Amino acid sequence: MCILPFHALERKNVSANVPQTYKLSEEQLTFYKDNGYLVIKGLIEFTTLYACKQRFIQISKGLIDRGFITITKNPFSKPGLTGEDAINKIQELLYDDVFSGYSENPQLLDVVSQLIGPNIMGVHYMFINKPPGTGVHPPHQDLHYFPFRPADRIVAAWTAVDHVSEENGCLYVIPGSHRSPLYEHDYPRDEEGKLMKLYHGILDPKAAPENARVPLAMAPGDTVFFHPLLVHGSGPNTSKVLLR
Template identity: 60%
Template sequence: MSLPGVKVIPNPTFAELPDSYKLSAEQRKYYDDNGYFVIKELIDFASLYSYKQRFSQMAKGLVATAATIIKEPSLVEKKLNPEDYINKIQDIAYDDVFVQYAQNPRLLDVVSQLIGDDVTAVHSMIINKPPGTGRHPPHQDLFYFPFRPADKIVAAWTAIDDVTTDNGCLFVIPGSHKKETLYAHGNVPDSGKMFHGILDEDRVAPVGERVPLEMSPGDTVFFHPYLVHGSGPNVSKNYRKAITFHFANNHCHYIDVKGTVQEVAADDVMGVAKKKGFEIAYQDIWRYKSRLIKGVKSNL
């Protein structure tokens, strides 16, 4: 029974999504040609809500975590609430809530069709991007990964909130993966610490060739590790939350990045580890981050 003048809204019901998602020939060709594609509403609302709640719990220190919390320096100085200055939380594959994203059967079905049935999560992150967060310059994810082959690695990136150009949506350079060239990266203007960008970005990622990916909650983009991509600054008054995992086939193998353009990434990461008192090889850092998701024992 309701009070006079109060509108009663029925409890929402959610239709269960099927456990599988078969790619069409057109989708697969689009991925091969462009290095990415977007699937609308791949992840259900209930899951998205649980990721948002878990982020809030971690940001407020309500749950113990071994994940890496990254803050936006320019926002920390304003002494706002944690959610107002935490940019992202990395290495979330061993969290009981966040790992459910990597184990989502619909997501895994797509990943398996792209890289094979044996799957390891090699990188994991929830991104908050509060108002005032700067851009992430054009880059390639393969720059960080000391394992190959590249065609057996794929990223899945799902919008938790509405993602727009105003709040810093992703942009991609379609087809840039086909050159199979890993460009030199480093610190570039307007980028935060450890946010490496392609040094010759005006040539490699000209503004006129950048395609923005505006997405609704649950929409998921899959992209190749050679693909040149980035994101803009958040100039809106809204957060821009997203969750992303990188997956590799379990049969991928580690490589030595010494003497390559990737040595910059390795030096930075190992430098941070050394400051924390750890002497560890770059490949071992990635072994620590990785988690077997599906199939036989992983080489990673």
Template identity: 55%
Template sequence: MMNWSGATKVLPKNCSTGISGYNISPEQFRFYNENGFLVIKGLIDFESLYAYKRQFVAVCNGTVERGQLLTIVREPSLLGKGLKPEDYVNKLHDICYDEVFGRYVEDPRLLHVLSQFIGDEITAVNSMLINKPPGSERHPPHQDLYYFPFRPADKIIAAWTAIDPVTIENGSLFLVPGSHRANTIYPHGNIGIKKKLYHGILNEEQLAPPQRVIHLEMEPGDTVFFHPLIIHGSGPNITNRYRKSMTCHFMNSNCQYIDVRGTVQDGIVREIEAEGRRRGFEVSFEDQWRYKSKQVKGHVRSNL
């Protein structure tokens, strides 16, 4: 296990976070293609981060209308302890249509970087505010493409922005550099995590051994962009501080939906469709993703 301090030498600080955006250098493209991730320092401003944090607390406390799509996910191990909501809510899911959170997925600085990786027609497909309160558990190593029924993988990318300072102790992201280059979705399953839909790779000892894992310690506003096939997760929060972040997966709007039933993704397909039925709607895996996606740049595509 090591801290990826070397990344700061090849990933320079963003000197211009205005509307003109941040231009990715050839060296940074090479770094991303080889390692599967790229960190840009200070991409998102403090005022935006504070607005997201304030809206999170308001949603948790029920003082604002959260709409039908936004879902509150709670940390099972922290429930029933008389805590305030901010101390047991793990994440807000599908936030891209929220008036405040939606500003993140449409932030011009973010979109400018994304367009350099996946093109100018961009759809937000999986938006979250993640809160790791004190005492929250580890998120096991996994690959995001395991959850997605659209391709190609190289036209999908995640953005993850620190709201609070991120350290190993409060649950920083960890990942296996270069693991995306195998171009493989590995078998996943429920490996003892009590939270629904938290699957992890089944062969962690071989695919994510400690000597290959690196940890991303970040400051507020720092943003990491990463490939949907990279193996990654996050540690437990053993501090008395929160670790909040904004994150969203984006795809080029020309990506195609495919049927992944009967593949290594079959388990998550069944679980997500079963969760939909539990909530009272019979919607296919693919259509659930279509329903909660949002075009954020370019022209709306008919395949969405």
């Protein structure tokens, strides 16, 4: 999965085959305003998805110079796993020649500009990997990680590279939670009381009740845009197929 929070981004040349605009309807704009997120089906084309996926595999296996890209390994992966099977995510992708094909997608940028205004800039770009056996990403708000404001001028774009479902750990959101304050975050504890040190999560158990969680099953190319105060997370990957 690719995710990219926007705050401001210079537009560069991209493939002439990619449509240059994507006009949001009043219904879509209202949905985003009311719920704090918006899913657009098939926004990113196959060519970009395939290129990003192959780049991730090359970097995970050490086949190319990764430059400024950082790698986070899954501390809970089974012993003996190598390459992409042991990787949780790679980050700092904005200046990579291949990954920039995603961040410079004109339709993506057009949607972003309609949600937060012009003069946009990409802030942080990562590729998330969830091999089978990967655990939950606890409920959280992205604004917890950002030192800049205002919140209404920030939006995240998250694109599915493979099919994602509840079985393999898709995102879930709490509609309307972007109107909440910024909750206190820290390392949460699992059902056995052990600290989950991979991610920070919201400490208030009332912030993301199970019955309020809306899972976002998505096909490759589907993209969700969400407000930085939106409470969201993801479930475990209980499948046997690699998810990216």
